[in-house]
Amino acid sequence: MEGKIDLNLDKKIPFKNYEIIIKRNIHKIIPEWSDKELLFKEFTEGISNKLVGCRPQNSSDEDLVIFRLYGNQTELFIDRKQELLNVQFLYSKNMAPKLYATFENGYCHGFITGRTLGTKEMSDSHFSALIAKKLAHLHSIELPSNFRSNGPCVFNTIEKFLNALPERFPESVKQGRYETEILSQLNVANELEFLKERLKDCDTPLGYCHNDLLENNIIYTKEKDDVSFIDHEYGTYNYCVFDIGNHFNEFGGVVVDPDYSLYPDKEFQMKWLRMYVSEKAKIQGCDDLRSEEDIELLQAQVNKFSVVSHLLWGVWGLLQANFSTIDFDFLEYSNNRLKEYRRRKKVLEW
Structure with a gap:
């Protein structure tokens, strides 16, 4: 990493102004581009950050550099220092693109060529096998001690989200929706304590986790017939x-x-988990000795923690509803996640 670059990429300025600022500063990041004509591309899929890509004319997307601008006040609930550690560490393991530089409200990094998967493709037999194997590799990375010092993150993350929530939404319409659509159904702080108590003795593998593996975060590269996260x-x-x-x-x-x-139904999950476990065994250089009973236990644990996932993103949606400047109905998003959380709890008879 080249270090911190003095860029003021305000998220509220018009897109064309990003081009001006980046052109003025690109020599600090990639000196050989200083006298080149640049092409720009705005990525619109994300709902947390803004992404702007640039590359020289007469080059390919392999040369794209992505400028990632943090969403409004996302530092309240995203550990940005940890994020930069992740990018640098995973780059050293050939599992992330190069980190070029950081600036006041974001950073710039390389680009992985390919396309994002469609929602239905994640359950496709071919793509799901690629994902299962790639995730086995990610979970098998040997982590330095500073990654493990605070223990598994999920419950601490939900608590961090809760602590960042305002007592009330400043807009009366949002507050009214929150009270009628969400607060009338459950108390998220109480649910967190319930889950911590329910899963406190869960004996299950720990490792580096992506924690946000949706379709837009999975890139398929056809030439390699492989996926990247x-x-x-x-x-x-x-x-x-x-x-x-x-x-x-x-x-x-x-x-x-x-x-x-x-x-996915149990049959799909079991097949997916067999591929995942088998790949992990190969990575560790040992025979796959997991019995069908072991896979059943793993599948049961996956389903329990999938419920935790709905609570986490439900609370995340409440935070974004308060802080985000992106035009998106985060309260509706939160409501959908928390409705499914309640439904899945009943399925588990919790």
């Missing part, structure tokens, strides 16, 4: 079964009009 802002040490359960939740689509009936 991007956007590691929530990544850290966690329960591996949470990472898997969270991924399975995304089969229904998570942004607009999710259909949680598409959550």
Whole structure:
């Protein structure tokens, strides 16, 4: 990493102004581009950050550099220092693009060529096998001690989200919706304590987890017939079964009009987990000795932690509803996640 660059990429300025600021400063980041004509591209899929890409004319997307601008006050609930550690560490393991530089409200990094998966493709037999194997590799990375020092992150993360919530939404309309659509149904702080007590003795593998493995964070590169995971802002040490359960939740689509009936059935989960466990055994250089009973236990743990995932993102939606400047109905998003949380609790007879 080249170090901190003095860029003022305000998220509220018009897109064309990013071009001016980046052109003025690109020599600090990639000196050989200083006299080149640059092409720019704005990425619009994300709902947390703003992404702007640039590359020289007469070059390919392989040369794109992505400028990532943090969403409004997301530092209240995203550990941005940890995110930069993730990018640097995973780059050293050939699992993330190069980190070029940081600036006051973001950083710039390399680009992984390919396309994001569609929601339905995550349950496709070919793509799901690629994802299962890639996630086995991610979970098998040997982590330095500073990644593990605070223990698995998920419950601490939900608590951090809760602590960042305002006592009331400043807009009366949002407050009214919150009280009638969400608060009348459950108290999220009480639910967190319930889950911590319910899962406190869970004996399950820990490792580096992505924690946000939705379709837009999975890149398929056709030439290599392989997938890569991007956007590691929530990544850290966690329960591996949470990472898997969270991924399975995304089969229904998570942004607009999710259909949680598409959550994979037990047959699919068992097949997916067999591939995952088998790949982990290969990575560790040992025979796959997991019995069908072991896979059943793992599958049960995945389903329990998939419920935790709904609570986490439900609370996240409340935070975004208060702080985000992106035009998106985060309260509706939160309501959908928390409704599914309540339904899945009943299925588990909790």
